[in-house]
Amino acid sequence: MTEKRSLLIRNASIVTDQGVSQEGELLVEDGKISWLAPKGGAAERGVPAGVEELDAEGGWILPGFIDVHIHGGFGHDFMDGTVEAIEGIARYHASHGTTGLLATTVTQSREAISQVLEAASTYRAGAMPYAQLLGVHLEGPFISPKFPGAQNPDFIVEPRQEWLEAWVRDYPGLIKLLTLAPERNGALELIEWLAGQGIIAAAGHTDASFDQITEAAGRGLSHAVHTFNAMRGLHHREPGTLGAVLTDNRIHAEVIADGHHVHPAGIRLLAAAKAPDRLLIITDAMSAAGLGDGEYDLGGLGVVVKDGVARLKEGGALAGSTLTMIDAFRYVLEHTDLSVAEVSRLASGNPAKRLGIDGHTGSLASGKDADFVWTSPQLDIRGVWVQGRSVLS
Incomplete structure (x- = not known):
C-alpha cells in the first residue's frame, strides 16, 4: 500500500457511464478523480508539477x-x-x-x-x-x-x-x-x-x-x-x-x-x-x-x-x-x-x-473517489487503487 499521490494515467481504455474513452487520460489528486479526457486532455488542462505518470499501454481502466x-x-x-x-x-x-x-x-x-x-x-x-x-x-x-x-x-x-x-x-x-x-x-x-x-x-x-x-x-x-x-x-x-x-x-x-x-x-x-x-x-x-x-x-x-x-x-x-x-x-x-x-x-x-454510495464510487467521473482497476487489454490485473492509494506493492 502507498500514500495518496497525484497520478496521471495515459493511453487507457477508460470505462465510464457514457461509454469507453479510447486512449483516454485520467488525473488523480488527493484521492479523487480530478478529470477524465480523451487523448491530449492533459496538454489542454495542464498537469500539476511533480505528478507521477503511468502509461496504461492500451489497457483498461475500470471502476473498482x-x-x-x-x-x-x-x-x-x-x-x-x-x-x-x-x-x-x-x-x-x-x-x-x-x-x-x-x-x-x-x-x-x-x-x-x-x-x-x-x-x-x-x-x-x-x-x-x-x-x-x-x-x-x-x-x-x-x-x-x-x-x-x-x-x-x-x-x-x-x-x-x-x-x-x-x-x-x-x-x-x-x-x-x-x-x-x-x-x-x-x-x-x-x-x-x-x-x-x-x-x-x-x-x-x-x-x-x-x-x-x-x-x-x-x-x-x-x-x-x-x-x-x-x-x-x-x-x-x-x-x-x-x-x-x-x-x-x-x-x-x-x-x-x-x-x-x-x-x-x-x-x-x-x-x-x-x-x-x-x-x-x-x-x-x-x-x-x-x-x-x-x-x-x-x-x-x-x-x-x-x-x-x-x-x-x-x-x-x-x-x-x-x-x-x-x-x-x-x-x-x-x-x-x-x-x-x-x-x-x-x-x-x-x-x-x-x-446508495454511487454518488462517490462505483463509476469513474470527476469528483468521485479514485477507486479503479488497471488491467491489460486481456483483463489481467496490473494495478488497483482505493481512494487514490495503490494497493499492489
Whole structure:
C-alpha cells in the first residue's frame, strides 16, 4: 500500500457511464478523480508539477469492483470475528480488483454474529487501507430448513426482529443487507421493518412460492441472493422464487459467475431479464479463495475444495466459491453478449447504487473517489487503487 499521490494515467481504455474513452487520460489528486479526457486532455488542462505518470499501454481502466456477498479469502473468514481477519480478506480481494465489499456472515448463533458486527464496527473506525468495508450482509439465520445450502441447519431460526432492533441500535448504519426466507413466520413484518430502516431485504435459501415473493416485494423485498442457487426453481405452472425474481422489476438479482453454480445459459437468461440495471456480480467467496485445494471450514461445517470447487464434506452441497471479482468479470464477458462497459456496470455501478454510495464510487467521473482497476487489454490485473492509494506493492 502507498500514500495518496497525484497520478496521471495515459493511453487507457477508460470505462465510464457514457461509454469507453479510447486512449483516454485520467488525473488523480488527493484521492479523487480530478478529470477524465480523451487523448491530449492533459496538454489542454495542464498537469500539476511533480505528478507521477503511468502509461496504461492500451489497457483498461475500470471502476473498482464492489462485492456485496463475500465470506472470506486467503485463509480468513468474516465469522472469525476479528479485525485481523477482515483486513486479510480486504487485502486479498483488493489485489484482484475489489475496492469495496460487505462482510457477509453465515447462519450462526446470535453471539457469533454479534462478534462479527463488533469487529466490523471497529475496523470501519480505522484507516481501512485496502478494500473498503462498506458494511455487513447478514446471510441468515432466518432462512428455510428446506434450502440450507452450505448454511448450518443447527442455527436456522424464525425471524427475530428484536435481534435486528438491538443490532441496529448498537451498530447504527452498519447492516446494509439481510438475507432471509420470506415465507417464514414473521418474515413479512421484518421485511417491512428493514425497508423502513434503509436495510436491503433479500430473498435467499428460500422455498417461497411465486405469490409469496410477490407479496414480500410489496412489503419491501428488493433483492435476491445467489440467484438460481438455494431457492425454489422455475416451473411453468408455479414459477416459484426464481420466476418471481426473473419477472419482478422491484427485485435486483445477484449471480455467482464461476461456471459451477450457474450454467452459462442461466447467466444469459438472468442478464436478459435483469441487465443492465438490476443484476450484480458477486463472488460468495469463502476462506479457501487464493489458497488452492484442501479442507476448510465454513460456519462450523467442513468443506473440501477440489479443482477450485468448494463443497460440503457431508452431502456435497456447493459451499461458496473460490472466485475473485476479476474472474467473475471475465466469465460473464466470455459467456454473454455483454460488452466490457456493460459487465463493469454489473460489477461496480449496480452494487454502488444498491448500497446508495454511487454518488462517490462505483463509476469513474470527476469528483468521485479514485477507486479503479488497471488491467491489460486481456483483463489481467496490473494495478488497483482505493481512494487514490495503490494497493499492489
